[in-house]
Amino acid sequence: MTMETLSSSSLLPDNVSQPTYNRKLLKPGIVHIGLGAFHRAHQAVFTQKAIEKTFGPWGIVAVNLRSPEPVKALQQQEGLYSVITRSADGDKADIIGVTVDWICAAERGGDVIAYLSSPDTRIVTFTVSEKAYGLDPVTGGLDLQHPAIKADMANPHTPVGVVGFLVEGLVRRRERGHLPFTILCCDNLPSNGHVVRRLVLEMAEQRDPELARWITEEGKFPCSMVDRIVPAATAETRQRAISLLGVDDRLAIETEPFMQWIIEDDFISGRPAWEAGGAVFATHVEPYEKMKLRLLNGSHTLIAHLGILHDLEFVRDVMAVPEFVAKVERHMEAVVATLDPVPGIDLPFYRKQLLDRFANPTIAHRTEQIALDTSQKLPQRILSATSETLAAGRDATTFAYVIALWIKSIQKRGDLDDPRGQEILAAAAITDPTDASALYFAIPGLFPPELVNARSWRDQVNAELAKL
The missing domain is CATH 1.10.1040.10 (N-(1-d-carboxylethyl)-l-norvaline Dehydrogenase; domain 2)
Incomplete structure (x- = not known):
């Protein structure tokens, strides 16, 4: 049995759940950068719950900037993986199937740009860790010596870093007459939307002041706060998934029951009904x-x-x-x-x-x-x-x-x-x-x-x- 046949099985144990929507009808609507454990146990789970409540064009294109390993695993498992919730009450597994494409940017950067340029992409989310932004701790702006920032300033059409990809995607959308995508940071940065807005505008200004003006007028950078404890997966995690599911899940992760997402409700072209999974929309995050x-x-x-x-x-x-x-x-x-x-x-x-x-x-x-x-x-x-x-x-x-x-x-x-x-x-x-x-x-x-x-x-x- 594979993850795909498992997800369509009607004989799942009581402590294993599967997607309740038709995955074949999913269309890309969100690009997520950073295919790590936290995203798989947090934003993807909230998005699946939202689609189960109110179906819409919110399939996730999962992008990893450098490592191809999780991308290959997701491809082999046809976009499916399990999230194992552990507590004193016992273990339960949720099969997550909201991902519709998976890309390693280091190998297929052009495909990432194509998705970012598409009007179908409404939202870009990311969990790439604090150090990946190229934030200068002294000025609060771009660290021009950060390897990714340095590379993307020199070769803006073939970006390697998260800010470079965002700016190049926005450049092409503006050229084609599309609205920007909403940029939703999900990392542990204070006022994270404001931080990313400054970095994007600073790089955009270096490329074209008119681009920066357009982003200032049309762009949206809502702040958000994310919370769920998600340890790195181990061999025991994978074995536990086999015991629960009866199949080998290379992307299985373990987490706690608690999860929280506070989001500033400021989006350009709609959003999933994340509140269906318990997200809270607030004026000030x-x-x-x-x-x-x-x-x-x-x-x-x-x-x-x-x-x-x-x-x-x-x-x-x-x-x-x-x-x-x-x-x-x-x-x-x-x-x-x-x-x-x-x-x-x-x-x-x-x-x-x-x-x-x-x-x-x-x-x-x-x-x-x-x-x-x-x-x-x-x-x-x-x-x-x-x-x-x-x-x-x-x-x-x-x-x-x-x-x-x-x-x-x-x-x-x-x-x-x-x-x-x-x-x-x-x-x-x-x-x-x-x-x-x-x-x-x-x-x-x-x-x-x-x-x-x-x-x-x-x-x-x-x-x-x-x-x-």
Whole structure:
């Protein structure tokens, strides 16, 4: 049996569901860039639920910028894969079939441009990680030394990066008299729609000021906040899929029951009924975004580096240590004081939910996975809350503790997977007993000026380092 015959079977177990719509009638309407586990367990699931509720032209063209492996797997499985939801109540699997085409941009960049140029494409979504945007941490604009940005400025008609593809697609739509597509960022960037808008406009301005003016007048860049814990798949994931489905699913992923998507309702040419899957449309996403980035993601960064220092492989292992749970709770208490009111959210309940989610014994979320690219994550997860806490005259020790944990974990491992790894490792190679964190704070753009100049808080970082 294949994934295709499985999805049409009427003999599925009770804990396995299949698409309830006619997949043959799906038409491309969304291009998604970044065919990773998170997209497969989040936006694709929401889109399938939307189509099941209100069928429409919202098939997803799944694009991976570089790696062909998930693209080949999706092609071999005819666009089908399973999402396994794990909890104390048992495992259940949903077969997802909303993808209608699959492309590796490094091999078929022209096909990506063709989809982006088509008037049938109404929305472009993407989950490519913070480092892929080519965002200059100092200026907040394009990093002209970023490999993808540099390549796309030199060869704009054959882009390799996400911003380059967006701009080239918009160029061709304008030439053909089509409206722009709505650009919907689904990555953990503060005010992510505004960030991507600035990057797109900056690159467009370099190419043609009239193009930038057209995008400014006609384009839409809604902000969104996404939330679901999706660990990287393992051999155990694949074996679990075989047990549930009776077939080998190379793209099977495991996740938690909780999922959340807050979206600014600002689209050019319509959208799926994502609210059918529980998405919330809001006038302003920023309060939800700040809550999630600082409470969930910030706590994840704390947990990840605690785990690395204490040789605890998974988040659940860290959360099994009462002393570490208490540190997470104290961190959350400090974060809450920096948050704006969040419509419809009971913050004490939300915090309890997070602690329960982190401790979920069925979810194997590796601390090393969360620790990847920490330099790109610190500003929105830790540093912005630190600045606000100090400006308000409150105690910021918990944030100093997170920075100390990060520094110690680098020193322990001696390596790290981070786009600023060389600079960070150079700082780690020299120890100054009088100011242990000085070289990290001297890395250009890594810490904001108000924290570089906050001598008393930097002394707290050094004090926490000494304790560790």
